[in-house]
Amino acid sequence: MASRAIPSAAVPSFGPKSARRLLVFGGLALVAAGMLFGDIFAVFVLHQNARLQGEALIAATRAVAARNPTAVKDIFEHLGGTLEDRGTKVDAHVHMIDAGYLALLLALLQPFVALSTSRKKFLATLFIAGGLLLPIGIFLIHYVGVAYSPFPVIGWGSIVADSAGALLIIALLGEAWGLWNYACGRGSAAETNFPQEDSWSRRSLLSGGTVLVLLGFLHGAWYAAADLYRQEAQEATILHAMVDDAAAKNLPGAANEVMNLDNLSGEKAVNIAAHSHIIEFGVLAILLSFIQPYVFLSEDWKRRWVKLLLAGSLILPLFVLLELKFGLVAGGIADLGGLMVIIALIAMLVGVLRYSGSMDASLGDGR
Amino acid sequence: MNGPRKLLIFGGVALATVGMLYGLYYAVFVEHQTLGSMGGSLAGSFVHAAEGRLPEAHGAIDTYAAVKYNYVRQVDVHSHWIGLAMLMIVMGAAFDGVGFSERVRFWIAIAFLTGSVGFPLGVILQTVNRGSVFPSALAIAGSALVILALSAAAVGFARQSA
Numbered sequence: 001m002a003s004r005a006i007p008s009a010a011v012p013s014f015g016p017k018s019a020r021r022l023l024v025f026g027g028l029a030l031v032a033a034g035m036l037f038g039d040i041f042a043v044f045v046l047h048q049n050a051r052l053q054g055e056a057l058i059a060a061t062r063a064v065a066a067r068n069p070t071a072v073k074d075i076f077e078h079l080g081g082t083l084e085d086r087g088t089k090v091d092a093h094v095h096m097i098d099a100g101y102l103a104l105l106l107a108l109l110q111p112f113v114a115l116s117t118s119r120k121k122f123l124a125t126l127f128i129a130g131g132l133l134l135p136i137g138i139f140l141i142h143y144v145g146v147a148y149s150p151f152p153v154i155g156w157g158s159i160v161a162d163s164a165g166a167l168l169i170i171a172l173l174g175e176a177w178g179l180w181n182y183a184c185g186r187g188s189a190a191e192t193n194f195p196q197e198d199s200w201s202r203r204s205l206l207s208g209g210t211v212l213v214l215l216g217f218l219h220g221a222w223y224a225a226a227d228l229y230r231q232e233a234q235e236a237t238i239l240h241a242m243v244d245d246a247a248a249k250n251l252p253g254a255a256n257e258v259m260n261l262d263n264l265s266g267e268k269a270v271n272i273a274a275h276s277h278i279i280e281f282g283v284l285a286i287l288l289s290f291i292q293p294y295v296f297l298s299e300d301w302k303r304r305w306v307k308l309l310l311a312g313s314l315i316l317p318l319f320v321l322l323e324l325k326f327g328l329v330a331g332g333i334a335d336l337g338g339l340m341v342i343i344a345l346i347a348m349l350v351g352v353l354r355y356s357g358s359m360d361a362s363l364g365d366g367r
Numbered sequence: 368m369n370g371p372r373k374l375l376i377f378g379g380v381a382l383a384t385v386g387m388l389y390g391l392y393y394a395v396f397v398e399h400q401t402l403g404s405m406g407g408s409l410a411g412s413f414v415h416a417a418e419g420r421l422p423e424a425h426g427a428i429d430t431y432a433a434v435k436y437n438y439v440r441q442v443d444v445h446s447h448w449i450g451l452a453m454l455m456i457v458m459g460a461a462f463d464g465v466g467f468s469e470r471v472r473f474w475i476a477i478a479f480l481t482g483s484v485g486f487p488l489g490v491i492l493q494t495v496n497r498g499s500v501f502p503s504a505l506a507i508a509g510s511a512l513v514i515l516a517l518s519a520a521a522v523g524f525a526r527q528s529a
Contacts, residue, residue: 060413069417076410083406094446101453102383108460109376153399162395169387176380183377206461210521213454217514224510232439236432239409243416243424279450286457 014294016360017117019124023107024291025356026128028349030100031284032342034135038093039338042331049086054262056082057242061254064246081142088142088157092135097280099131099168104287106175113178114186123174130167137161197293201302205292208310209285216279216317223271231268238264270324274317281313281341288348295351296358302351305344312340369469371476375459378480379452386448393441401441405434437494444491451483451513458520465523475519482512 014021056079063071106127113120137160146155154162238261245253288309295302315337322330412427458479465472486509492502 064413064417067417067419069414072413072417073410076406076413080406080410098449098453105453105456105460109380109456112376153403158394158399162391165387165391165394169384169391172380172384172387176384179377179380183373206464207521207524210517210524214514214517214521217510217517221510221514225507232432232436235435236428239412239428239431240425243412243428244421246413247416247419247421247424279454283450283454283457286461290460 014356014359016356017121018110019113019117019120020107020110021356022121022124022128023103023110024294024352025349026124026131027100027103027107027287028291028345028352030103030128030131031097032100032345032349034093034096034100035338035342035345037089037096037135039335039342041089041093042335042338045086045089047328047331049082050262050265052082053079053265054258057258057261058255061242061246061258062251064243065249065251065254085142088138092139094276095138096131096135099127099134101280101283101287102168102172103127103131104291108287108290109175109179112182113175114181115174115178119174120178123171123178126167126174127171130164130171133164134161134168137164199292199299199302201295201299201306202289202292204303204306204310205285205289208306208313209282209287209289212282212285212310212313213279214282216275216277216282219271219278220275223275227267227271231264234264235261267324270320274321277320278313278317281309281316284341284345285310285313288345291348291352294355295348296355297347297351301347305347305351308340308347309344312337312344315340369463371469371472372459372462374473374476374480375455375462378476378483379455379459381452382455382480382483383449383452386445386452389448390445393445397441401434401438405431405438408434436497440490440494444487447487447490448483451487455479455483461524462520464527465520466526467519467523471519472523475516475523478512478519479516482509482514482516485509486513 014024056075060072060075060079063069063075103124106124110120115123137157139157140160141155141157144155144157146153149155149159151159238257242254242257242261245251245257292302297305316334317337319330319334319337323334408427408431412424412431415421415424415427459476462472462476465475467475485505487506489502489504489506489509492499492505496502
């Protein structure tokens, strides 16, 4: 699959103890793990959770019709748990991927961070630790609750997540300090810049990524202008009608409004998901264009993974949007698109691992 | 590092830091209370309806809608600032590949930075003065600037590759 020599000029920038290597590995692993978690969540939790929300609202309208406020309170307490279950999983997925993106970004910036090698490695370790702990903390919020917490409304899950967020901020401020030193001409950058490579893979990822981001922005702008305010007003209107129907003991009418709310929530969710996913995949493609010189695979295999990544990046958001029209079939194809991106990403991570393994072996021979 | 790259990279790092600090402040001091108020209003509306107090039920739904309006925008500001900052840093790293003169690249970078700050700022100002024209105009102008800058960068990348 692979067979080319490691460029000697690149060796100092990707050494065994360099911050860049840690950030590239950590970043790729966080993005891949976050996407895998998102795919598992979409297949096994998302739709089931939406069904549970609908059932809870139907039960609430029945309790209103039966003039039973205690039952309503119980149902909403349960509904709160269902919403928290969904929300924390979405947040864990998003924050893990975003931390991965930031790690890859910081890897790009290392040549311009004028700090000592040990400080750069410390900051990189701090960042990866924060990026790992943040989604774990968020994920645990739903399961740990406020058990044994010293605060009345903030549980240990939130404490871990917020502390991890603080770690990320400290690491980012440290990197910003290094950049400031570089801009002021204080100290010197310890690493050389990323090796420049004018390959097909790099160009395709760069231009393909930019087009994906642009498409995402255009879709987001269209959604904000055409649908956002209408949907917000529609949600309140549906809830008013639902309460009126339930109070008038018109249960079929109330059930109809629950269905309308479910459809509206679906419409909002797919638009937001399509918009955010296409932009995130675009940014990922651009980021991956920089690490292509470190992917130790033959050009043919690199091309295959690039094509798979770009195709998956387009399929997922497109079919997420089509879920409104074609239902679960489109949802299944969207999940497949996500899987294509994950496979391409893992393949590139393997390429980077092969690169560093070969480099370490050659350095070992040298010693 | 040349001027446009500096502008994008330093502007991006500053914007990401601001976005994260805002997100941390929001998560620690505001979000839990907001979520509690949102859930409480929605549950309260159904409880009032079950008690036969329909005007109060409708009032609670209006409160829910108002709190949710603010919540969505505050979360959006945090994520959009950080997202746009990341995009600026990435663009900064790749900016030498944009096939335009230094002067044009500088203006593209200015448009990127101004739009990235202004677009989410307009969104958050909508929660301060709901219904006012200025915040919406700022958000629209900001997003248009980002789209323009991104389109110009895409054309620049294509020119360089050609």
